[in-house]
Amino acid sequence: DTGVSQDPRHKITKRGQNVTFRCDPISEHNRLYWYRQTLGQGPEFLTYFQNEAQLEKSRLLSDRFSAERPKGSFSTLEIQRTEQGDSAMYLCASSVQGVHYGYTFGSGTRLTVV
Amino acid sequence: TQLLEQSPQFLSIQEGENLTVYCNSSSVFSSLQWYRQEPGEGPVLLVTVVTGGEVKKLKRLTFQFGDARKDSSLHITAAQPGDTGLYLCAGALMKTSYDKVIFGPGTSLSVIP
Numbered sequence: 001d002t003g004v005s006q007d008p009r010h011k012i013t014k015r016g017q018n019v020t021f022r023c024d025p026i027s028e029h030n031r032l033y034w035y036r037q038t039l040g041q042g043p044e045f046l047t048y049f050q051n052e053a054q055l056e057k058s059r060l061l062s063d064r065f066s067a068e069r070p071k072g073s074f075s076t077l078e079i080q081r082t083e084q085g086d087s088a089m090y091l092c093a094s095s096v097q098g099v100h101y102g103y104t105f106g107s108g109t110r111l112t113v114v
Numbered sequence: 115t116q117l118l119e120q121s122p123q124f125l126s127i128q129e130g131e132n133l134t135v136y137c138n139s140s141s142v143f144s145s146l147q148w149y150r151q152e153p154g155e156g157p158v159l160l161v162t163v164v165t166g167g168e169v170k171k172l173k174r175l176t177f178q179f180g181d182a183r184k185d186s187s188l189h190i191t192a193a194q195p196g197d198t199g200l201y202l203c204a205g206a207l208m209k210t211s212y213d214k215v216i217f218g219p220g221t222s223l224s225v226i227p
Contacts, residue, residue, distance in 0.1 A: 001121050004156075033215075033219075040217050040219070040220075041219050041220075042118075042202050042204075042217030042219045042220050043157065043202070043217045044217070045215070045216065048214070056214070059181065073180065091156050092159075093156070099160070100145050100162050100164055100206075102147050102159040102162050103147075103157075103204075103215065104159070105149075105156030105158070107154075107155050107156050107159050108154075108155070108156050110154070
Protein backbone atom coordinates (compact mmCIF):
# COMPACT_ATOMS: atom_id res chain seq x y z
CA ASP A 1 0.00 0.00 0.00
CA THR A 2 1.61 3.22 -1.13
CA GLY A 3 -0.65 5.70 0.66
CA VAL A 4 -3.68 7.77 -0.29
CA SER A 5 -4.17 8.10 -4.03
CA GLN A 6 -6.17 10.84 -5.74
CA ASP A 7 -7.19 11.09 -9.36
CA PRO A 8 -6.89 13.21 -11.41
CA ARG A 9 -4.04 15.39 -10.17
CA HIS A 10 -5.21 18.32 -12.24
CA LYS A 11 -8.57 19.20 -13.78
CA ILE A 12 -9.46 22.20 -15.91
CA THR A 13 -13.14 22.61 -16.65
CA LYS A 14 -15.48 25.21 -18.05
CA ARG A 15 -17.92 26.94 -15.77
CA GLY A 16 -21.18 25.04 -15.56
CA GLN A 17 -19.68 21.61 -16.20
CA ASN A 18 -19.78 18.74 -13.72
CA VAL A 19 -16.57 17.20 -12.36
CA THR A 20 -15.85 14.08 -10.31
CA PHE A 21 -12.76 13.29 -8.29
CA ARG A 22 -11.70 9.95 -6.90
CA CYS A 23 -9.84 9.06 -3.70
CA ASP A 24 -8.40 5.66 -2.78
CA PRO A 25 -7.51 5.63 0.92
CA ILE A 26 -5.06 3.38 2.74
CA SER A 27 -6.82 0.03 2.81
CA GLU A 28 -6.75 -0.42 6.60
CA HIS A 29 -8.17 3.06 7.23
CA ASN A 30 -11.90 3.15 7.90
CA ARG A 31 -12.12 6.95 8.13
CA LEU A 32 -12.01 9.19 5.08
CA TYR A 33 -12.12 12.98 4.84
CA TRP A 34 -12.40 15.54 2.07
CA TYR A 35 -10.90 19.00 2.49
CA ARG A 36 -10.62 21.99 0.18
CA GLN A 37 -7.64 24.32 0.18
CA THR A 38 -7.31 27.67 -1.56
CA LEU A 39 -4.08 29.58 -2.06
CA GLY A 40 -2.65 30.94 1.17
CA GLN A 41 -5.13 29.10 3.37
CA GLY A 42 -5.18 25.93 5.39
CA PRO A 43 -7.36 22.99 4.40
CA GLU A 44 -11.09 23.53 5.01
CA PHE A 45 -13.24 20.57 6.08
CA LEU A 46 -15.85 19.39 3.58
CA THR A 47 -17.07 15.97 4.67
CA TYR A 48 -16.25 12.83 6.68
CA PHE A 49 -16.97 9.13 6.15
CA GLN A 50 -16.65 6.29 8.61
CA ASN A 51 -16.70 3.15 6.49
CA GLU A 52 -19.52 3.79 3.97
CA ALA A 53 -21.50 6.19 6.17
CA GLN A 54 -21.22 9.93 5.59
CA LEU A 55 -21.32 11.20 9.16
CA GLU A 56 -20.70 14.89 8.68
CA LYS A 57 -20.96 17.44 5.92
CA SER A 58 -19.80 21.03 6.25
CA ARG A 59 -22.49 23.69 6.27
CA LEU A 60 -20.27 25.55 3.84
CA LEU A 61 -20.85 22.86 1.25
CA SER A 62 -23.53 23.81 -1.21
CA ASP A 63 -26.06 21.41 -2.72
CA ARG A 64 -23.87 21.25 -5.82
CA PHE A 65 -21.37 19.11 -3.92
CA SER A 66 -21.93 15.43 -3.21
CA ALA A 67 -19.66 12.70 -1.95
CA GLU A 68 -19.99 8.94 -1.78
CA ARG A 69 -18.01 6.06 -0.41
CA PRO A 70 -19.64 2.85 -1.68
CA LYS A 71 -18.66 -0.28 0.22
CA GLY A 72 -16.41 1.76 2.49
CA SER A 73 -13.49 1.68 0.09
CA PHE A 74 -12.76 4.45 -2.43
CA SER A 75 -14.63 7.73 -2.38
CA THR A 76 -15.82 10.16 -5.04
CA LEU A 77 -16.50 13.87 -4.77
CA GLU A 78 -18.72 15.40 -7.43
CA ILE A 79 -19.25 19.08 -8.09
CA GLN A 80 -22.19 19.97 -10.31
CA ARG A 81 -22.50 23.18 -12.31
CA THR A 82 -19.01 24.32 -11.38
CA GLU A 83 -18.35 27.98 -10.61
CA GLN A 84 -15.11 29.92 -10.68
CA GLY A 85 -15.18 30.03 -6.88
CA ASP A 86 -14.83 26.26 -6.84
CA SER A 87 -11.26 26.55 -8.10
CA ALA A 88 -9.09 25.05 -5.36
CA MET A 89 -7.05 22.05 -4.32
CA TYR A 90 -9.31 19.21 -3.18
CA LEU A 91 -7.57 17.00 -0.64
CA CYS A 92 -8.54 13.55 0.55
CA ALA A 93 -7.22 12.07 3.79
CA SER A 94 -7.71 8.82 5.63
CA SER A 95 -7.05 7.62 9.16
CA VAL A 96 -7.57 4.78 11.55
CA GLN A 97 -9.85 5.26 14.53
CA GLY A 98 -8.45 7.85 16.90
CA VAL A 99 -7.29 11.22 15.61
CA HIS A 100 -4.15 10.88 17.73
CA TYR A 101 -2.70 8.90 14.86
CA GLY A 102 -3.09 11.82 12.48
CA TYR A 103 -4.28 11.95 8.92
CA THR A 104 -2.57 10.65 5.81
CA PHE A 105 -3.29 12.99 2.91
CA GLY A 106 -3.23 12.33 -0.79
CA SER A 107 -1.48 14.68 -3.20
CA GLY A 108 -4.77 16.38 -4.02
CA THR A 109 -6.68 17.30 -7.16
CA ARG A 110 -6.10 20.84 -8.42
CA LEU A 111 -9.34 22.13 -9.96
CA THR A 112 -9.36 25.18 -12.22
CA VAL A 113 -12.72 26.48 -13.43
CA VAL A 114 -12.45 28.79 -16.44
CA THR B 115 -16.42 30.17 16.14
CA GLN B 116 -13.66 27.60 16.21
CA LEU B 117 -10.58 29.30 14.82
CA LEU B 118 -6.92 28.48 14.77
CA GLU B 119 -4.48 31.31 14.23
CA GLN B 120 -0.86 30.93 13.21
CA SER B 121 1.98 33.41 13.36
CA PRO B 122 3.93 34.61 11.60
CA GLN B 123 2.16 34.16 8.28
CA PHE B 124 5.44 34.33 6.34
CA LEU B 125 9.01 33.79 7.49
CA SER B 126 12.20 34.05 5.47
CA ILE B 127 15.47 33.21 7.20
CA GLN B 128 19.06 32.29 6.42
CA GLU B 129 20.28 28.72 6.66
CA GLY B 130 21.52 27.95 10.17
CA GLU B 131 19.18 30.32 12.00
CA ASN B 132 16.65 29.24 14.62
CA LEU B 133 12.95 30.02 14.44
CA THR B 134 9.68 29.52 16.28
CA VAL B 135 6.16 29.51 14.84
CA TYR B 136 3.02 29.71 16.90
CA CYS B 137 -0.49 28.28 16.80
CA ASN B 138 -3.22 29.77 18.99
CA SER B 139 -6.93 29.28 19.60
CA SER B 140 -9.64 30.07 22.11
CA SER B 141 -10.81 26.45 21.83
CA VAL B 142 -9.52 23.49 23.81
CA PHE B 143 -8.30 20.57 21.72
CA SER B 144 -8.05 16.91 22.58
CA SER B 145 -4.88 16.79 20.51
CA LEU B 146 -2.95 18.96 18.11
CA GLN B 147 -1.09 17.99 14.98
CA TRP B 148 1.61 19.71 12.94
CA TYR B 149 1.94 19.12 9.22
CA ARG B 150 4.36 20.33 6.55
CA GLN B 151 3.11 20.91 3.04
CA GLU B 152 5.15 21.46 -0.11
CA PRO B 153 3.72 23.22 -3.19
CA GLY B 154 1.35 21.03 -5.17
CA GLU B 155 1.32 18.25 -2.58
CA GLY B 156 -0.84 17.24 0.36
CA PRO B 157 0.17 17.96 3.97
CA VAL B 158 2.46 15.43 5.65
CA LEU B 159 2.06 14.72 9.36
CA LEU B 160 5.07 15.67 11.49
CA VAL B 161 3.79 15.07 15.02
CA THR B 162 0.72 14.73 17.24
CA VAL B 163 0.74 16.16 20.78
CA VAL B 164 -1.93 15.04 23.22
CA THR B 165 -1.15 16.05 26.79
CA GLY B 166 -1.12 19.64 28.02
CA GLY B 167 2.49 20.76 28.46
CA GLU B 168 3.79 17.93 26.29
CA VAL B 169 7.05 18.46 24.43
CA LYS B 170 8.09 16.28 21.50
CA LYS B 171 11.32 16.40 19.54
CA LEU B 172 11.83 15.28 15.97
CA LYS B 173 15.51 15.77 15.09
CA ARG B 174 15.90 19.58 14.87
CA LEU B 175 12.19 20.25 15.42
CA THR B 176 10.69 20.74 18.90
CA PHE B 177 6.94 20.81 19.38
CA GLN B 178 5.17 22.01 22.53
CA PHE B 179 1.49 21.78 23.49
CA GLY B 180 0.25 24.48 25.84
CA ASP B 181 -0.79 23.58 29.37
CA ALA B 182 -4.40 24.53 28.64
CA ARG B 183 -4.34 22.65 25.29
CA LYS B 184 -5.29 25.82 23.40
CA ASP B 185 -1.96 26.65 21.80
CA SER B 186 1.22 25.12 20.46
CA SER B 187 4.62 26.09 19.16
CA LEU B 188 7.12 24.64 16.73
CA HIS B 189 10.80 25.49 17.15
CA ILE B 190 13.35 24.66 14.45
CA THR B 191 17.03 24.70 15.31
CA ALA B 192 19.66 25.42 12.64
CA ALA B 193 17.17 25.64 9.78
CA GLN B 194 18.09 24.05 6.46
CA PRO B 195 16.76 24.71 2.94
CA GLY B 196 14.96 21.36 3.14
CA ASP B 197 12.80 22.81 5.92
CA THR B 198 11.17 25.17 3.44
CA GLY B 199 7.42 24.68 3.21
CA LEU B 200 4.03 25.54 4.66
CA TYR B 201 3.68 24.54 8.30
CA LEU B 202 0.11 23.83 9.33
CA CYS B 203 -1.22 23.23 12.80
CA ALA B 204 -4.45 21.30 13.18
CA GLY B 205 -6.52 20.89 16.32
CA ALA B 206 -8.81 17.98 17.07
CA LEU B 207 -12.14 18.98 18.62
CA MET B 208 -14.05 16.47 20.69
CA LYS B 209 -17.31 15.46 19.11
CA THR B 210 -19.73 12.68 19.82
CA SER B 211 -18.72 10.49 16.91
CA TYR B 212 -15.18 11.50 16.09
CA ASP B 213 -12.53 14.13 16.69
CA LYS B 214 -13.04 16.75 14.03
CA VAL B 215 -9.80 18.38 12.92
CA ILE B 216 -9.62 22.04 11.93
CA PHE B 217 -6.58 23.60 10.33
CA GLY B 218 -4.88 26.92 10.80
CA PRO B 219 -3.90 29.07 7.79
CA GLY B 220 -0.28 28.02 8.00
CA THR B 221 3.15 29.63 8.29
CA SER B 222 5.07 29.75 5.02
CA LEU B 223 8.77 29.23 5.76
CA SER B 224 11.56 29.93 3.32
CA VAL B 225 15.12 28.99 4.28
CA ILE B 226 17.69 30.68 2.10
CA PRO B 227 20.99 28.84 1.51
